Amino acid sequence: MSVDAATVRRIAHLARIAVADDEIAHLQGELNAILAFVEQLSEVITDGIEPMTSVIPMEMKKREDKVTDGGISEDVLRNAPAREGNYFLVPKVVE
Template structure:
């Protein structure tokens, strides 16, 4: 797939990039080079390659998935101007 001048101008418009007429041929050749490189990558057979999340095999350390209330509600509301039973008290804004 080759990129023509109109496509370069359309890409620049969509990307909100101001491109002068002198810059179009240079950008056209760069976009065509990028697309030819992607075509080379597409030719590589990766059917037997497993997807990777990292270049090193590792298992992430995880904490136990235990639900709790934190145990320190009084410290959370300590700086609040008004509290009631460890809840924030806020002024009523809707009647």
């Protein structure tokens, strides 16, 4: 499988990465090189093989449903690029 320029643009948008028009051709070449490389997996017979979900068999751990953390809003906001009071500030989302 290989990707065309329109698909590169679509992936970039899905990944939320701005891509300039003059970068598309180069990216397309690189992505196609990687896709061609992984193409060899199609020769492996995987019928009846379970996909791996955990390399080390382990039971999911559960804990008591109780509050173990909190009251650290200053810590949470310490690295905010923009804040107002106890909120993260973002560009307008709803008109």
